Amino acid sequence: xxxxxxxxxxxxxxxxxxxxxxxxxxxxxxxxxxxxxxxxxxxxxxxxxxxxxxxxxxxxxxxxxxxxxxxxxxxxxxxxxxxxxxxxxxxxxxxxxxxxxxxxxxxxxxxxxxxxxxxxxxxxxxxxxxxxxxxxxxxxxxxxxxxxxxxxxxxxxxxxxxxxxxxxxxxxxxxxxxxxxxxxxxxxxxxxxxxxxxxxxxxxxxxxxxxxxxxxx
Amino acid sequence: xxxxxxxxxxxxxxxxxxxxxxxxxxxxxxxxxxxxxxxxxxxxxxxxxxxxxxxxxxxxxxxxxxxxxxxxxxxxxxxxxxxxxxxxxxxxxxxxxxxxxxxxxxxxxxxxxxxxxxxxxxxxxxxxxxxxxxxxxxxxxxxxxxxxxxxxxxxxxxxxxxxxxxxxxxxxxxxxxxxxxxxxxxxxxxxxxxxxxxxxxxxxxxxxxxxxxxxxx
DNA sequence: GTCTATAAGTGGATAGAC
DNA sequence: GTCTATCCACTTATAGAC
Numbered sequence: 001x002x003x004x005x006x007x008x009x010x011x012x013x014x015x016x017x018x019x020x021x022x023x024x025x026x027x028x029x030x031x032x033x034x035x036x037x038x039x040x041x042x043x044x045x046x047x048x049x050x051x052x053x054x055x056x057x058x059x060x061x062x063x064x065x066x067x068x069x070x071x072x073x074x075x076x077x078x079x080x081x082x083x084x085x086x087x088x089x090x091x092x093x094x095x096x097x098x099x100x101x102x103x104x105x106x107x108x109x110x111x112x113x114x115x116x117x118x119x120x121x122x123x124x125x126x127x128x129x130x131x132x133x134x135x136x137x138x139x140x141x142x143x144x145x146x147x148x149x150x151x152x153x154x155x156x157x158x159x160x161x162x163x164x165x166x167x168x169x170x171x172x173x174x175x176x177x178x179x180x181x182x183x184x185x186x187x188x189x190x191x192x193x194x195x196x197x198x199x200x201x202x203x204x205x206x207x208x209x210x211x212x213x214x215x216x217x
Numbered sequence: 218x219x220x221x222x223x224x225x226x227x228x229x230x231x232x233x234x235x236x237x238x239x240x241x242x243x244x245x246x247x248x249x250x251x252x253x254x255x256x257x258x259x260x261x262x263x264x265x266x267x268x269x270x271x272x273x274x275x276x277x278x279x280x281x282x283x284x285x286x287x288x289x290x291x292x293x294x295x296x297x298x299x300x301x302x303x304x305x306x307x308x309x310x311x312x313x314x315x316x317x318x319x320x321x322x323x324x325x326x327x328x329x330x331x332x333x334x335x336x337x338x339x340x341x342x343x344x345x346x347x348x349x350x351x352x353x354x355x356x357x358x359x360x361x362x363x364x365x366x367x368x369x370x371x372x373x374x375x376x377x378x379x380x381x382x383x384x385x386x387x388x389x390x391x392x393x394x395x396x397x398x399x400x401x402x403x404x405x406x407x408x409x410x411x412x413x414x415x416x417x418x419x420x421x422x423x424x425x426x427x428x429x430x431x432x433x434x
Numbered sequence: 435g436t437c438t439a440t441a442a443g444t445g446g447a448t449a450g451a452c
Numbered sequence: 453g454t455c456t457a458t459c460c461a462c463t464t465a466t467a468g469a470c
Binding site: 256257258268269271276277278309 | 444445446447448449
């Protein structure tokens with residue numbers, strides 16, 4: 001990586017605008033200490049400018065957080081979507097492969113070291129930021145549950161899966177993702193381990209195998 | 218409840234010491250806004266004394282939080298312990314009853330409206346307080362996983378349960394509790410709904426039924 | 435677009451009278 | 453054990469020179 005601490009989340013490090021540098025620094029600091037504990041001075045010092053200069057790019061401290069939230073909730077929302085093209089190919093690929101592809105698509109976005117710091121920021125601010133809370137409820141909870149409910153409904157129709165309540169199956173399957181997320185971003189997070197480790201991937205693999213064995217018709 | 222907003226967490230409301238009033242007020246305010254956002258002045262105003270008087274009872278703001286953490290982590294740690302007496306009665310009570318009793322013991326502590334505010338405080342401060350983080354890893358994660366691993370090991374020995382890896386079974390069973398906790402205290406928490414609602418209990422019930430059907434030998 | 439200087443407010447904490 | 457008064461470090465944010 002480069003000479004400074006801040007791993008950039010934007011494309012070309014050499015051509016970063018000051019606004020992008022500010023956002024990078026803010027993300028880095030907030031991920032470590034939380035939004036309240038980070039001051040405009042801290043951010044300015046990390047970027048290498050005076051605090052008053054920050055206000056040429058953002059009109060308030062809150063606007064910095066809002067920009068981070070708006071920029072990345074859109075980006076991260078794609079994580080819960082299933083990969084395009086797999087939709088109609090249920091019989092072709094089989095249950096195992098189907099669930100594996102769906103899970104991996106989800107996990108890869110969360111594992112990505114480029115965005116794991118953002119996940120940490122959103123996790124930290126979740127408790128008192130309505131925008132983040134709504135994002136989580138919608139994107140991390142309801143959307144995946146709805147998607148998996150539909151998928152399990154179809155699997156039941158095709159007699160690939162026992163006729164359980166599809167919503168219950170969606171919860172049984174997806175709740176494990178929330179568990180892994182919580183353990184990773186609340187209990188095990190530190191600045192050095194920014195991505196899911198192999199143990200978590202093994203646990204997910206075990207979960208998929210156990211679940212499939214439990215529901216296969 | 219009484220004439221003021223603060224539901225006391227201590228025994229006799231009429232005989233609360235000032236220290237206890239301060240802790241109650243602090244818990245109430247922190248559960249709503251987080252520790253950083255609550256000032257000594259806020260706490261003093263809620264109690265009805267001047268901020269300087271706070272320092273006759275606690276030597277710093279941090280000591281207030283520490284007292285809350287120390288007092289309740291001990292209390293809450295009991296939540297993850299299985300009820301005494303059930304230990305050796307596995308054959309007698311059967312798998313369903315055994316798991317139901319274990320789960321209920323855990324859930325009742327979390328549901329208790331008296332302590333759910335404390336759970337919220339601990340959840341909010343989890344990300345930057347090592348003491349709380351250690352408590353969670355030990356009491357909310359490792360201890361329950363160890364306990365259930367042992368139990369499932371015994372169930373497998375007695376051929377009550379298929380011979381899966383007991384640690385994997387512990388994760389499959391207990392991760393749903395983490396999911397329910399996360400949804401409750403991070404996504405759905407607000408001052409009015411302080412306890413788990415019936416939907417969560419129904420979801421837990423579904424989970425237990427699904428799990429038993431999946432593992433029964 | 436960055437700087438210096440400063441405003442205006444809030445925070446935790448202490449001294450000393452009662 | 454509570455009060456008034458005060459300290460001072462730190463915060464966000466603005467004004468205006470360069």
